[in-house]
Amino acid sequence: MFSREDWIGSLIFLLILGIVAFWNLRKMSSGTYDLKALRKRGLMWTEVAVALFLLQLLLRKGDDRFLLILGMVVLFAASQWLGAIYLEHKENKGPKK
Secondary structure, X not given: OOOHHHHHHHHHHHHHHHHHHHHHHXXXXXXXXXXXXXXXXXXXXXXXXXXXXXXXXXHOOOOOHHHHHHHHHHHHHHHHHHHHHHHHHHHHOOOOO
């Protein structure tokens, strides 16, 4: 199904997405960003990624490599969206001024 090179490329792509996700989430927690806008934008991109993933899943013609990459993009977009939700809830539960 997947060759060794496919797995190596997928792992490299996953590592890059993981580093970028970690970097973005750290910047989100330390900066002063509009978390509501980030949450809405994250939800939109997660929905787009899921739609592309499902479209590829239903219409694929035997090659699963692109499906694997789209699955990783779905996880990346969802992590950014969930991170914005978590930070927004954490910010709202903080001490009241």
